[in-house]
Amino acid sequence: MNAEEKDTEELIFEAACRVFQRKGYAGARMQEIADEADINKSMLHYYYRSKDKLFKKVYQREIARFFPVIFGVLDSDIPLDEKIEQLIEAYYGFLSDNPKIPQFVIYEMNQNPERLRKFIQESNIHPPRNFHNQVKQEIKAGRMNKIAPEQLLTSIVALILFPFMAETMIQGIFSLDEKGYRTFLGERKEFLLDFILNGINYKRQ
Amino acid sequence: MNAEEKDTEELIFEAACRVFQRKGYAGARMQEIADEADINKSMLHYYYRSKDKLFKKVYQREIARFFPVIFGVLDSDIPLDEKIEQLIEAYYGFLSDNPKIPQFVIYEMNQNPERLRKFIQESNIHPPRNFHNQVKQEIKAGRMNKIAPEQLLTSIVALILFPFMAETMIQGIFSLDEKGYRTFLGERKEFLLDFILNGINYKRQ
């Protein structure tokens, strides 16, 4: 194999990622994946046996990329305000390359909660204890309002992810075109940290 | 027709709403809708001709219920903090009866942005000017931080809707069962107003 070009198996996989992210499992067609990869349908089954098996690998890869973006930051030992800043930074970096992942991952999780539970068991995903303790400490020290860590984390993630999931709706409500929407997303990144830190009434150390 | 019992057309429609909300357009099956309505498949076509026509009516009804929940409140002439409180209140009321609507509506919008554009044109949905002006005024009067109204509104909606869309994920991360999740949602309602008003540094008149 030429080192320059990816092998077909990888090419198919990447095409499948794109198509499944666009259409979801039920809406995706094997023929569309083949077209996207610019190979014929026989190759799909040659390498992946079935739609189901191909999808499971795509799904696993995407949640395996999606979760660590937060969890990596949540576990680090840095001040809370920096941590939140890094969360925003990390997610925005990831999402500008992968804007459809939140919708895909969350939708398919809801379609099959059992599959997610199994994945979580087999992986090292765990309730974010470090973050939890840190918030509790900050509250005790009087540096922020009394807020359940789960509510805070959910809020941070919601504020970041939602605009990537609701693109069409937001464009519709505010009459934005593609370019206007990118501007909106860029400005939002600046807006978020202040909004969140004010929201919990955070006082820097 | 007996006034007590709904007619079949309505029965089918409601079943279709439930199934489409659960499975999405691509994942829904006509047979499943028939089973859900407890009638046979012939009746579906007798009343609605095709899956596509049935879906369009369901989709239209759901966004026609979904949007007014916010827009009704946004246009009213009440102080900003009350308005935000009412937004939360109104959405929570609506969503506890219809928890799957956000996921459904937003997903299907993304699958077919053109359909949404057409719907918006034909309806009286418009950028929320009243809310926009109100926020501008509050900023001018020094009663809140300088924040784009679009960012604020998006944030409010994100904070409310996200937990209904990401139920499976949130349950997974925080190891919550059904009951624990309902508690989480209830506590969130209390948490949100303070978080948002602090977030924009709002000072009551």
Add this chain to the structure above:
DNA sequence: AAATATTTTAACCATTTAGTTGAAATATTT
């Protein structure tokens, strides 16, 4: 009672789609 509308049943058709096959062509490895 007669006419009309609704519902069931069950078989059926047409299309889409996942998946298969086998032969030929091409590339890669040994």
Add this chain to the structure above:
DNA sequence: AAATATTTCAACTAAATGGTTAAAATATTT
């Protein structure tokens, strides 16, 4: 060069699914 692996092609099967039909049964309206 021979053997093996990869790829294309085109036709194919099997199953799922949307949609149709017609006849009979039941309910409703006139």
